[in-house]
Amino acid sequence: MRNALPLAVLLAGAIALPWAAEALGQPATIGLATRILCLGIAAASLNLILGHGGMVSFGHALYYGLGAYTVGILWEHFRLGEPIFGVIPGSNELLVTLPIAMLVAGVAAAVIGALSLRTSGVQFIMITLAFAQMGFFLFVGLKAYGGDDGLLVRRRNLVPGLDLRQPDQLYWLCLGFLVAWLFLQWRIVGSRFGRVLEGIRQNERRMAAIGIATYRYKLAGFVIAGMGCGLAGALTANELRFVSPDLMAWQKSGEIMVMVILGGVGTLLGPVVGAAALVGMEYVLGGITENWQFFLGPILLAVVLWAPGGIMGLLGRGARRG
Amino acid sequence: MSALVVEQLLNGLQFGIMLFLLAAGLTLVFGIMGVINLAHGSLFMVGAYAAALVAQASGHWWLGLLAGLAAAAATGMVVEVAVLRRLYARDHLDQVLATFGLILFFNQGITMLFGRQPLLVQLPPGFAGSIEIMPGLPYPSFRLLIIAVGLLVALGLYWLIQHTRIGMLVRAGATHRDMVRALGVDIRALYTVVFGLGALLAGLAGVMAGPVSNVQVGMGEQILILTFVVVVIGGIGSVRGALFGALLVGVTQTLLSGFVPGWLRQVMAGSEADALGAALSSMGVYVLMAVVLLVKPRGLFPAHA
Amino acid sequence: MVEPVLRVQGLRKRFGGLAATDDVSLEVRPGELHALIGPNGAGKTTLIGQLTGEITPDAGQVVFCGEDITRLSVAARVKRGLARSFQIVQLLDDDTAEANVALAVQARAGHSFRFWRAAGRDAALLEPARALLEQVGLARHDTRVADLSHGERKLLELAMALAARPILLLLDEPMAGLGAAESLAMTETLRALKGSVAILLIEHDMEAVFALADRITVLVYGRAIATGTAEEIRANPAVQDAYLAEESSP
Known part of the structure; x- marks a missing residue:
């Protein structure tokens, strides 16, 4: 791989971050970095369908929220000792909650995708938004799980051999998942399936004309992306130790989309860079002025108007749009 | 029909009218320029703030109305010339991101200037009371004014689109964009005018919303998403569709939130019923939109036949 | 009589008041190069749409290798061996x-x-x-x-x-926009293909059509007014009336 060296350096830096943060007396940075990793997975998963498949989903935060709520609800039932619907026991084991979170998000994406992908263009953007809004209001109304106040997850999930109460251990766990997800997505994008997705983005009519039944490939991509975002949400619930409907609000969907575009649509690392840039800007600008969004808005505008390849495009790596 | 049902229907109609004022501009911008403008809600907010502040300072509500309209229209045209014009040829993704940036800018700008405290707006003189529209049902006269104004605007738009040169260009622009361009019409000026008109209507909605709900930062986004629902249900680019969709969404939303919690309370505890009822009635319009799109993917009154 | 590769029977499609395809019947035999010609607005694009599956006909049948494919999707038809090229190129530009x-x-x-x-x-x-x-x-x-x-x-x-x-190749104006030399090269490429695959060629370049086609069908106002060899089509008075007069000065 041509980019192997910079990637290795980047990864080494990421692994070393908690020690550096401790050494510099900035332990709070670890939590911030963990949040970036989680959002990076979410943004990367959106990039699979948005950047490579051309499907502009404006409801991707729904799967983020569903993943997070899966962890929260399983914790709540574990804490109360009451099985869900009297059947499914609660759990605080990460190796249990994570796969379930991905499953829940994947099933939701399968149902929503199957319906939404019958439309395209603006209608697709809006129908995915509509489904996410349904989920948002559903959880606002579920008093049993805190309604709009959200749900506390008093203790992070357990993993054999790790203590997630230590911020650095949670950080490394999330880093591991991010790297694994990016590797998986890199393989997918380069595979025959990925070529089909990419072809659909560029010219769906052409794909049908070479004998590809595009709907089922789009749906498969949609489900994979939903599962990835569910994973991100489940990790986020552990990081925040709190879940609320805000995790699936339309603004969150917008934010995830912003990360993808800011970092660079259709690039491997772009969404993660975008997540880091957005969270970082929030942190840095937020430290200077409480009105940081006043400056963030024009920055986003400038990216759209003058740097359509996002940050990765500016770095001259893997730029495609422009 | 019971007084309660009539009252809820009128509330729904009034809410639908508000949505229509926003949706009319949005659907034209959508249909003619092909731009997804998330910042449309910001123009609604600008109109509401300008009206509230001028009314407070001058003591004249009607002066506030003028200020709100002027501020929204001017802001809209500046935004069109400075930003949106560069986005017409871009894909939806860029438009969403850029106008998302505009939302942040406007919301935070207003917060910096006027703080987070909601502004209270007085009702205009002469419209502070109620009218007994049927025995035992007094109804706020200001809400009736909103309905009347909205219907007048709908009639005015109908006339504008069917019987004027601008209207002809708008109709042609919605269906044959390239044709209008080929005819040598100054499309840039047309776009700015149409955008200004849409902004004016959004400002009008903001002014009217002031006394009914709070004037505060974020008010635009609450209603923006519903406005998009209206536009998509009605069919992008269709003003008729926007009116129909707005009334459908307004009435559905109001009736659901008026009656669902009551029904639920008969089967579960009060507070839980209220929360779930509110949630289910909020979900209602999104279910409606999803069903419409699945049956008629281009909306009820598609402009691009 | 050999079973035709493609048999179109009584195909009809209306758009509002306009009959874009008006009771069209057509056969393409195995290995044949069959040209479809007609003046602008004759309904060629609509007909191709119905053959490839992008447009659903109001009435009639499309039978491919003995199988009724009238209701099949675009991709399903390609899988069965009915491939097409586009007049306005549809490619993955990146x-x-x-x-x-x-x-x-x-x-x-x-x-x-x-x-x-x-x-x-x-x-x-x-x-x-x-x-x-x-x-x-x-x-x-x-x-x-x-x-x-x-x-x-x-x-x-x-x-x-x-x-x-493909068993049948649907070529939608492969010469459109080509220069003289390129047209000639394309004609030679198609000639080399002839026989190995059945071809339905929609083309405006009459020189190429008459040089290549085994049979020609003429479409005017949505109707197939004549089918025959190049000589038969040249000699057909109805074709001359409806078509060649207009097309002689392109």
Whole structure:
């Protein structure tokens, strides 16, 4: 791989971050970095369908929220000792909650995708938004799980051999998942399936004309992306130790989309860079002025108007749009 | 029909009218320029703030109305010339991101200037009371004014689109964009005018919303998403569709939130019923939109036949 | 009588008050090069849409190799061996010519629910793709489609269609926009293909049509007014009236 060296350096830096943060007396940075990793997975998963498949989903935060709520609800039932619907026991084991979170998000994406992908263009953007809004209001109304106040997850999930109460251990766990997800997505994008997705983005009519039944490939991509975002949400619930409907609000969907575009649509690392840039800007600008969004808005505008390849495009790596 | 049902229907109609004022501009911008403008809600907010502040300072509500309209229209045209014009040829993704940036800018700008405290707006003189529209049902006269104004605007738009040169260009622009361009019409000026008109209507909605709900930062986004629902249900680019969709969404939303919690309370505890009822009635319009799109993917009154 | 590759029977499609396809019947025999001609507005595009599956007819039947395919999707028809090229090229502009054809080869090679192995260096896809590019005479394999000339893209369109190993090739104006030399080269490429695959050729270039076609069908105002050999069509007074007079000065 041509980019192997910079990637290795980047990864080494990421692994070393908690020690550096401790050494510099900035332990709070670890939590911030963990949040970036989680959002990076979410943004990367959106990039699979948005950047490579051309499907502009404006409801991707729904799967983020569903993943997070899966962890929260399983914790709540574990804490109360009451099985869900009297059947499914609660759990605080990460190796249990994570796969379930991905499953829940994947099933939701399968149902929503199957319906939404019958439309395209603006209608697709809006129908995915509509489904996410349904989920948002559903959880606002579920008093049993805190309604709009959200749900506390008093203790992070357990993993054999790790203590997630230590911020650095949670950080490394999330880093591991991010790297694994990016590797998986890199393989997918380069595979025959990925070529089909990419072809659909560029010219769906052409794909049908070479004998590809595009709907089922789009749906498969949609489900994979939903599962990835569910994973991100489940990790986020552990990081925040709190879940609320805000995790699936339309603004969150917008934010995830912003990360993808800011970092660079259709690039491997772009969404993660975008997540880091957005969270970082929030942190840095937020430290200077409480009105940081006043400056963030024009920055986003400038990216759209003058740097359509996002940050990765500016770095001259893997730029495609422009 | 019971007084309660009539009252809820009128509330729904009034809410639908508000949505229509926003949706009319949005659907034209959508249909003619092909731009997804998330910042449309910001123009609604600008109109509401300008009206509230001028009314407070001058003591004249009607002066506030003028200020709100002027501020929204001017802001809209500046935004069109400075930003949106560069986005017409871009894909939806860029438009969403850029106008998302505009939302942040406007919301935070207003917060910096006027703080987070909601502004209270007085009702205009002469419209502070109620009218007994049927025995035992007094109804706020200001809400009736909103309905009347909205219907007048709908009639005015109908006339504008069917019987004027601008209207002809708008109709042609919605269906044959390239044709209008080929005819040598100054499309840039047309776009700015149409955008200004849409902004004016959004400002009008903001002014009217002031006394009914709070004037505060974020008010635009609450209603923006519903406005998009209206536009998509009605069919992008269709003003008729926007009116129909707005009334459908307004009435559905109001009736659901008026009656669902009551029904639920008969089967579960009060507070839980209220929360779930509110949630289910909020979900209602999104279910409606999803069903419409699945049956008629281009909306009820598609402009691009 | 041999079973025709394609049999169209009583096909009808109306748009509002306009009968775009008006009771069209048509047969393409195995190995035949059958040309479909007609003045602008004759309904050629609508007819192709119904043959490929992008447009659903109001009435009538499309039978391909004995199977009724009237209701099948575009992709399902391609899988059965009915491939097409586009008049206005439809290609993956960000990819190389080779990658385009490789994807078409991949589509033929079975389902693409393969998520792991890299497709970009898969010899099973690249070698047939290169062979197809050579067959149509497109030399610049590694050039992005966006950087190819119009003529090269037309060749690429042809290669994409051939990748499906079609039984019937539907060519929608393969010469449109080509220069004289390019047209001649395309004519030779099609001549070389003749016999190995049945071809339905929609074309405005009369020189090419009369040089290549075994039989010609003339479409006017949505109706097929005549079918026959080049000589028969030339001699047909109805065709001369309806069509050749207008088309003689293109």
